[in-house]
Amino acid sequence: MTIDAKSASAQTLEICNTAPVIPVLLVESADTAAALGQALVAGGLPVLEVTLRTKAALDVIAAMAEVEGGIVGAGTLLTAQDVKNAKAAGAKFGVSPGATDALIDACEVEGLPLLAGAATATEAMRLLERGYTTQKFFPAEAAGGAKALGSLASPLPQITFCPTGGVSPDNAASYLKLPxxxxxxxxxxxxxxxxxxxxxxxxxxxxxxxCKSLGGAV
Structure with missing residues (x-):
């Protein structure tokens, strides 16, 4: 089932609204996947981004897809084949460090909502031109942090961001307070x-x- 940019952005925004933090997970073994997913869901973080940076990643996604209350997605999508593999494994959404037309096309064909990455105003505008209003700001700290991201709010009010990359308990609230x-x-x-x-x-x-410390910062 295909998906268009408007629907993809709406679904991605709904997922991002679920909790103040999306755990970014690099998991080496599928043996721990279900227990890890259950632990995070129990703590109030049901959205689980499994990065495709380990050999076990697709098996991890498949295992976490069975966790009750969890919403598992695939991170570090780079190619059309990554998209197909992630969707087949049970991913409900995708995340990419940047965005190419080929990657976006593949996600739309596979019906996989994409949280595509942008680090500059130009990259954000290109995604907006394609209809993507929910985006990932990456690498957040290296790209200027909360100050840089906040400066995009006025000229690009149509875009809502999920910053990742160097985000920690020490600076997360400064991002979440941004409009x-x-x-x-x-x-x-x-x-x-x-x-x-x-x-x-x-x-x-x-x-x-x-959840407790950052929920009020949203």
Whole structure:
């Protein structure tokens, strides 16, 4: 089932509105996927971005797609084949560091809502020209941080952003207070050592803390 840009942006915005933080997950083994997803959902963060940067990523997406209450997406989409693989694995949305016409076309053909990345006003305008009003600001800190992103709000009020890349508990609130930010993406809620140790309680606590401390900043 195909999707157009307007519907894609609306669906992506609805997903981004679910919680103040989207966990950005780099998972090495599908064996931990379900437990990790359950821990994050239990902490109030149901939107799960699994980056396609490990050999297990597609299996992880498939496992997390079965987690009750979870909304799993595929990050680091780069090619049309990535899109097809992610959709087949059960991804409900896609995320990319940037955007090309080929990638956007593939997502629309596959019916996969895309949170496409932009780092400059020109890139944001190109996505807007294609009809994408919900975008990812990446790499957020390296591209100028909250100050840079906030400066886009006045000339480009049509665009809502999810900043990722260097976002942490220390600066997340500064992004979420901006009028053009709906949520942030970050990896701090699922630290590698906690995942490796199977410390799901710690991850749930981190997710719960993020919801509690940042929910009011949205």
């Amino acid at each position: 053009n930010v709906v949520c942030v993406g970050g990896s701090w809620v699922a630290p590698k050592d906690a995942v490796a140790a199977g410390d799901w309680g710690r991850i749930t606590d981190l997710a719960r803390t993020a």
